Amino acid sequence: MNILFSVALGMLLSLSAQASYLEHPDARAFAERMVSEHGFERAVVDSLLDAAEKKQTIIDAMERPAEKVKPWKDYRKIFITEKRITEGVDFWRKNRAILSEASSQYQVAPEVIVAIIGVETFYGRIKGSFRVIDALATLSFDYPPRSPFFTKQLEQFLLLAREQDQDPLTLMGSYAGAMGYGQFIPSSYRSFAVDFDGDGFADIWENRADAIGSVANYFAEHGWRMNETVVVRARMKSGFDEGLLNQAGLDRTVDELAELGFSSEMPLNGCAKAVPVRLDGDKGLEYWLGLNNFYVITRYNRSILYAMAVHELSQQILERVGEDTL
Numbered sequence: 001m002n003i004l005f006s007v008a009l010g011m012l013l014s015l016s017a018q019a020s021y022l023e024h025p026d027a028r029a030f031a032e033r034m035v036s037e038h039g040f041e042r043a044v045v046d047s048l049l050d051a052a053e054k055k056q057t058i059i060d061a062m063e064r065p066a067e068k069v070k071p072w073k074d075y076r077k078i079f080i081t082e083k084r085i086t087e088g089v090d091f092w093r094k095n096r097a098i099l100s101e102a103s104s105q106y107q108v109a110p111e112v113i114v115a116i117i118g119v120e121t122f123y124g125r126i127k128g129s130f131r132v133i134d135a136l137a138t139l140s141f142d143y144p145p146r147s148p149f150f151t152k153q154l155e156q157f158l159l160l161a162r163e164q165d166q167d168p169l170t171l172m173g174s175y176a177g178a179m180g181y182g183q184f185i186p187s188s189y190r191s192f193a194v195d196f197d198g199d200g201f202a203d204i205w206e207n208r209a210d211a212i213g214s215v216a217n218y219f220a221e222h223g224w225r226m227n228e229t230v231v232v233r234a235r236m237k238s239g240f241d242e243g244l245l246n247q248a249g250l251d252r253t254v255d256e257l258a259e260l261g262f263s264s265e266m267p268l269n270g271c272a273k274a275v276p277v278r279l280d281g282d283k284g285l286e287y288w289l290g291l292n293n294f295y296v297i298t299r300y301n302r303s304i305l306y307a308m309a310v311h312e313l314s315q316q317i318l319e320r321v322g323e324d325t326l
Contacts (some may be wrong), residue, residue, distance in 0.1 A: 021049040026142045028256065030151060034158060048158070051169055052137035058130065059143055061175040072279035072286070072305055079119050079309040080316065088114050088317040091123040098209045106216035107226040111321075112293075113215045115314035120183040124208065127181070128174035131159055135177040136186075153177055156186035163190075164201070171205075175254060180204030181211035182218070192218040222299040223292065230311050231294045232268065234276065234287040237261035245278045248302045250295050257289070264289050277304055 021027040027049050034040040070078075092099060092114050099110040114123075121127050130210060136157055159176065161168040162300035173179040177186065181204055193202040196213025204211045240261035244252070255270035257263070262276040268289070275295060277288040289297075290307065297307040 007289070020078065021052050021054075021137055021141055022046055026141050026151070029138070030140070030154065034155065034202070038155075038159060040158070040162075045158070048133060048168060049137065051135045053131075054138050054142050055130065055175075058135050058138045058175045062139065062143060062146070070305070072308065073282045075305045076281075076309060077314070080312055084118055084122065084313060085316045087123055088118045088313065089320045092317065092321050094210060095208055098196070098212050102213045102216040106213075106220040106224075108216045108219040108224045109226065110312070111314040111318040112219065112224075112297070112310065112315055113212055115310045117181050117216050118313055118317070119306070119310050120178075121181055124181045124211070127205070128172055128178065128183070130173060130175055130177075131169065132173040132177050132179060132186075133168050133169045135173060135175055139177070153186045156190055160186050160190050181208065182215045184214065184218075188218065192221060206210050218300065219296060220240060222296045224296045225292055228293055229268075229291055231277070231288050231290045231298070231308070233265040234289045235263055235265060236278065236287045237263075238275070240276075242278075245276050246304045247275055248295075248298045248304065250275055250292065254289065262287070262289070275304075277308075279305075279308065288306070 018086075022031075031042065031045040031049060034045045035042050056319060092110070093236040099113060102108070104112040105121040125280055133154075136150055136154040140147055140154045141151075143150065154177075157171075160166075161171065171225065174183055178184060178187070179189060184204060189202075189204065193204050193210065193214040194217050195210060197207065197209040199207075201207075202210050204216065225306075244257075244260070244262075250273035252260075252273065253270060254264060254268045254272050254274050257274060257276055258270075264274075268274075272291055273295075275290040277290050279288065286287065288308075290304070292312065294307055296322050297310050298304065300310075301307070
């Protein structure tokens with residue numbers, strides 16, 4: 001009896017997992033909104049929701065992002081590798097003219113553009129293996145902690161597909177619904193992607209010029225300051241309020257943090273805003289002050305570890321490119 005019950009329960013759970021999102025009350029409300037607010041045909045939205053599939057692997061991935069489960073000394077090893085550096089140099093060489101133009105137009109450092117694409121997709125090689133509609137539907141309707149955010153992204157995704165005359169059932173991305181070379185979520189795609197090569201279509205999936213220009217535009221729109229320092233080594237005195245560490249915000253000035261016990265190892269403008277950072281590195285604890293451009297990197301991904309990885313990769317690539325005589 002117990003074995004039969006277990007088998008029956010397993011079958012029921014399997015059928016439930018495969019049930020159409022048309023039967024989900026939140027999905028029905030979403031469909032109504034797409035019709036009433038955006039003029040979609042109800043049959044079109046219903047067919048898309050019916051085709052979307054729940055993916056438990058997506059929920060599992062959301063529960064264990066590397067930024068939350070790894071210390072810096074381990075997280076760093078994922079991205080600061082010889083292969084990622086050398087391929088970054090190669091990406092720069094192959095796209096030198098585009099990078100130069102984008103950097104000049106948007107006033108964003110070329111090395112950070114390259115590093116973002118390197119961290120996000122290994123220079124376009126790993127863009128994601130999930131259908132975007134599956135990722136966003138799963139996170140909208142079966143992941144309550146982030147449901148409001150991802151429901152908005154699902155809305156933006158359907159609008160994007162309609163604007164670009166793309167089939168939303170064929171577009172691929174990450175487990176979080178991010179797309180293309182720079183892994184833009186749908187709202188970022190609609191807001192910051194640019195047709196950098198002027199062919200009439202902003203394509204960050206396959207067009208490197210558009211991808212490079214779009215990353216540059218994203219950073220420009222979020223306040224990147226050309227030729228400014230990103231992050232510097234610092235010291236922390238005992239008694240410093242540890243609640244201020246590793247926050248993704250610029251709430252205090254360099255002088256204010258110094259008065260509290262967290263100071264830079266190099267001269268800085270005391271009026272500049274900064275975030276105090278503590279990392280668990282290979283040689284023990286590290287202390288840093290992240291400045292405006294560091295904060296801008298966290299607008300791409302709010303993780304302090306992510307921002308440090310992008311910055312360090314950018315500097316390693318820049319150093320190699322500087323040595324390049326080809």
